Amino acid sequence: RRRRSVNKVGIFVNMANHYEIPKWAGKPHVGLHLDVAKGEKLVQKLMIDEKKCYLFGRNPQLNDFCIDHASCSRVHSALVYHKHLNIAFLVDLGSTHGTYIGNIRLESSKPTQLPINSTFHFGASTRMYTLRERPQTAPKPVMEELERMTEDSDGGLLGLPETETELD
Template sequence: MPQSRSPKKEVKDKDVPKPNFALSGKLVAETNSYNGVVLKYFEPPEARKPTKRWRLYVFKGDKEIDILHIHRQSAYLFGRERKVADIPIDHPSCSSQHAVLQFRQITTTDDESGEKLSEIKPYIIDLDSTNKTFVNNNPIPPSRYYELKASDTIKFGFSSRDYVLIHDELDDGNP
C-alpha cells in the first residue's frame, strides 16, 4: 500500500528566521550593568557637564541637612541601590533606581537673528518609579525628560526630603 505524503510546503526567505547574534540572557545583563546591577538608564548623546555651578540643597522640614555639588558630571542617579546611585535615597517609598538628573545641551534658533544658540540645561527623568518623582509638588511623567529651572524643588516618592536646585549666578542676584 502506498504511503500518503503530505504536500511539500514551499519555504520562502521571509519564513526562515534570521540568525540573531546579539547578546542575550546573562551576557546582556553584564553589558548593561555596573557593579553587578543592571542599569535602567543610559545617557543620551546630548549629555554634557554643566557650565554653571549647580547645587542641590537638601532640606528635611525647615532644616537644611546637606548641599550636593552637582556640576562635576553630566548625570546623577537617585535611588536606594547604593552600588549604582550617585545620590542615595534611603526612603522605602523610593525605587532602587528612582530618577536621574541629566544635564543636556539644547540647541535653539534665535527668533530675531536666526542664530543657533546652545545651552546646557538640567532635566530630570523618572525611571518608571513606583511612587513617582515630583517637581514643585507636581508629579512628572515617567520616562520623559522634564526641564528643571533654578529654585525648583524635587521630591522622590513619599520621602520628607526636599531637594532645591540652585546655581552660583543666583547667589550674585543674576538669573
C-alpha cells in the same frame, strides 16, 4: 531601561536599571548644586557640576546619591544637564511611587525641564531638593563705590562744591 537575563534554571531575572545617558547631555557649569532640606532645615548640599548625569535611588552601588526611603526605587530618577540648552532635566526611571517637581508627578521616562530654584522630591520622602546655581559675584561694596566717587570729585564731599561742606 531594564535589562533581563536568564538565570541557571531558565527564569528571566530583572537586572538593575541602567539609564542610557542621552546624546544631548553635557557637563553643567561650575557651581550647580542641590540644596537638600528636611522640613525647614538645610541638611545637605550636593554638587552636581562634575558629570553629565546623576542617578538617585536606594541602591548605593548603582546611584550617585542614595535616597534612604522605603518608597524610593533602587534606581529611581536621573538628573541630566542639556549641553545646548544649558538646562537641567529630571527623569523618573519607572519608579513605583514617582518623582515630583513641586507637587506635579513626572511622566515615567520623559525628561522634564528643571528650572533653577525649583524643588523636587522622590516618592513619599520628605526630603526636598532645590536646584541652585553658584551665586553671582556681588556688586562692589558701598564704601568702595563712595571712595571712588569721592576721588573723582576733586576732594569735594560727594558732589558738593568745595566751599560748601554742609547741607542746609
